Amino acid sequence: xxxxxxxxxxxxxxxxxxxxxxxxxxxxxxxxxxxxxxxxxxxxxxxxxxxxxxxxxxxxxxxxxxxxxxxxxxxxxxxxxxxxxxxxxxxxxxxxxxxxxxxxxxxxxxxxxxxxxxxxxxxxxxxxxxxxxxxxxxxxxxxxxxxxxxxxxxxxxxxxxxxxxxxxxxxxxxxxxxxxxxxxxxxxxxxxxxxxxxxxxxxxxxxxxxxxxxxxxxxxxxxxxxxxxxxxxxxxxxxxxxxxxxxxxxxxxxxxxxxxxxxxxxxxxxxxxxxxxxxxxxxxxxxxxxxxxxxxxxxxxxxxxxxxxxxxxxxxxxxxxxxxxxxxxxxxxxxxxxxxxxxxxxxxxxxxxxxxxxxxxxxxxxxxxxxxxxxxxxxxxxxxxxxxxxxxxxxxxxxxxxxxxxxxxxxxxxxxxxxxxxxxxxxxxxxxxxxxxxxxxxxxxxxxxxxxxxxxxxxxxxxxxxxxxxxxxxxxxxxxxxxxxxxxxxxxxxxxxxxxxxxxxxxxxxxxxxxxxxxxxxxxxxxxxxxxxxxxxxxxxxxxxxxxxxxxxx
Numbered sequence: 001x002x003x004x005x006x007x008x009x010x011x012x013x014x015x016x017x018x019x020x021x022x023x024x025x026x027x028x029x030x031x032x033x034x035x036x037x038x039x040x041x042x043x044x045x046x047x048x049x050x051x052x053x054x055x056x057x058x059x060x061x062x063x064x065x066x067x068x069x070x071x072x073x074x075x076x077x078x079x080x081x082x083x084x085x086x087x088x089x090x091x092x093x094x095x096x097x098x099x100x101x102x103x104x105x106x107x108x109x110x111x112x113x114x115x116x117x118x119x120x121x122x123x124x125x126x127x128x129x130x131x132x133x134x135x136x137x138x139x140x141x142x143x144x145x146x147x148x149x150x151x152x153x154x155x156x157x158x159x160x161x162x163x164x165x166x167x168x169x170x171x172x173x174x175x176x177x178x179x180x181x182x183x184x185x186x187x188x189x190x191x192x193x194x195x196x197x198x199x200x201x202x203x204x205x206x207x208x209x210x211x212x213x214x215x216x217x218x219x220x221x222x223x224x225x226x227x228x229x230x231x232x233x234x235x236x237x238x239x240x241x242x243x244x245x246x247x248x249x250x251x252x253x254x255x256x257x258x259x260x261x262x263x264x265x266x267x268x269x270x271x272x273x274x275x276x277x278x279x280x281x282x283x284x285x286x287x288x289x290x291x292x293x294x295x296x297x298x299x300x301x302x303x304x305x306x307x308x309x310x311x312x313x314x315x316x317x318x319x320x321x322x323x324x325x326x327x328x329x330x331x332x333x334x335x336x337x338x339x340x341x342x343x344x345x346x347x348x349x350x351x352x353x354x355x356x357x358x359x360x361x362x363x364x365x366x367x368x369x370x371x372x373x374x375x376x377x378x379x380x381x382x383x384x385x386x387x388x389x390x391x392x393x394x395x396x397x398x399x400x401x402x403x404x405x406x407x408x409x410x411x412x413x414x415x416x417x418x419x420x421x422x423x424x425x426x427x428x429x430x431x432x433x434x435x436x437x438x439x440x441x442x443x444x445x446x447x448x449x450x451x452x453x454x455x456x457x458x459x460x461x462x463x464x465x466x467x468x469x470x471x472x473x474x475x476x477x478x479x480x481x482x483x484x485x486x487x488x489x490x491x492x493x494x495x496x497x498x499x500x501x502x503x504x505x506x507x508x509x510x511x512x513x514x515x516x517x518x519x520x521x522x523x524x525x526x527x528x529x530x531x532x533x534x535x536x537x538x539x540x541x542x543x544x545x546x547x548x549x550x551x552x553x554x
Contacts, residue, residue, distance in 0.1 A: 049452025
């Protein structure tokens with residue numbers, strides 16, 4: 001690779017920041033965040049080091065599933081603003097060096113979408129086949145795998161026709177029939193519309209469900225449909241990406257990249273690696289994470305993993321064994337109320353780590369040095385916690401905490417009018433907010449800003465080939481990411497006690513040294529490329545290999 005390649009494949013060295021417009025900043029005092037409020041905070045996000053904004057659904061919606069029940073794929077929810085407001089956000093973000101991607105929720109619609117309303121009026125409606133129907137009663141006792149205990153099976157009855165429609169998610173979210181060419185044409189138009197407004201790509205919701213073809217449909221290879229979407233996307237915008245939500249084992253995820261061709265999803269979240277990481281956190285042992293990293297399939301140069309610690313959903317642990325999942329539950333969600341669906345945790349990271357700043361910083365240092373692209377969920381940069389008074393997944397979707405002002409500076413509205421309530425415990429805005437941390441050099445916010453700054457000048461982290469380096473300390477993960485532009489060695493201590501270790505970089509030339517990217521120090525390599533260093537409890541080091549004559553300033 002050349003350093004100039006990083007601008008073509010921009011997603012490989014991006015810093016992605018996910019936010020929900022309705023909980024970010026309220027500009028008009030109605031208790032709901034909006035696009036004008038987001039525009040006021042673009043400079044904050046730029047200062048944080050964000051290069052890609054991921055906007056959760058802002059479309060018109062009955063809002064029975066936090067906006068993932070869409071009633072108009074071309075609209076903007078009037079509570080949040082207008083198309084003009086959105087274009088202003090996109091334009092301002094682009095001026096500050098940020099691209100914008102948006103959620104693409106095309107597995108299903110709201111049951112109030114005009115297509116579904118038309119489909120229910122008559123079995124002869126041209127929109128009837130936009131959805132998946134059956135005439136015979138569904139099997140009794142069928143479970144809903146996505147929302148067990150909250151959704152009743154996967155078939156809902158249309159009383160007028162006596163037929164049943166499929167809903168892989170909630171009953172008010174009927175599945176679209178992607179085997180119908182007219183539905184695929186609609187999807188292409190939706191993608192084209194948002195690209196025309198300046199969007200740089202899409203986070204594609206629930207991709208495996210999208211490719212579930214109805215029984216009897218003449219679609220021999222469902223992945224051809226995803227390839228068609230990617231081809232259309234690239235015709236309309238060569239820079240645009242598809243970031244896919246695919247919570248499957250690695251060997252199956254490889255298919256969603258398009259295999260060796262890499263012609264389907266541009267990026268995928270690494271759910272397996274994330275779950276192994278939390279098992280490592282619980283055990284204070286990097287071994288599960290190391291096993292997951294070594295199990296990752298090799299990817300082509302134009303596709304990428306997206307790494308994350310938390311997102312807007314529950315922290316799913318479904319790929320762990322029952323015993324492993326219980327270990328993580330006992331470590332980070334000892335109260336049953338902190339768990340959901342029997343597989344996930346409804347907490348943010350700082351409360352899970354009992355507020356230990358050493359452990360929290362080690363976790364984010366690791367996030368930015370894992371091979372791939374880091375994704376932050378709003379509020380992570382200041383250490384926000386969940387609202388324990390709100391049940392389920394919504395506990396982590398509380399308003400952004402800007403200051404100690406009323407409602408944490410999110411809104412001037414009366415508290416009862418807020419779209420969601422901030423926590424009232426030790427993670428309340430009085431204790432955790434942007435204003436207090438912004439100019440505090442020792443704050444978590446300043447630390448995250450330092451990480452994004454160093455990450456952005458270290459393309460090895462996004463492009464490099466991974467090598468886990470052998471060394472004697474069991475609590476340490478020492479790994480290398482090497483690319484044509486250079487090499488970084490990352491060291492992370494998962495234990496609460498300091499350790500000393502020795503490792504060898506036998507392939508480095510005489511005179512090479514290790515430059516610390518987070519502190520003003522360097523470490524000379526001994527004979528045979530050996531390095532010895534002490535790592536504090538929950539400590540971390542970013543060490544760039546400096547070779548004689550390489551010409552790099554840092």
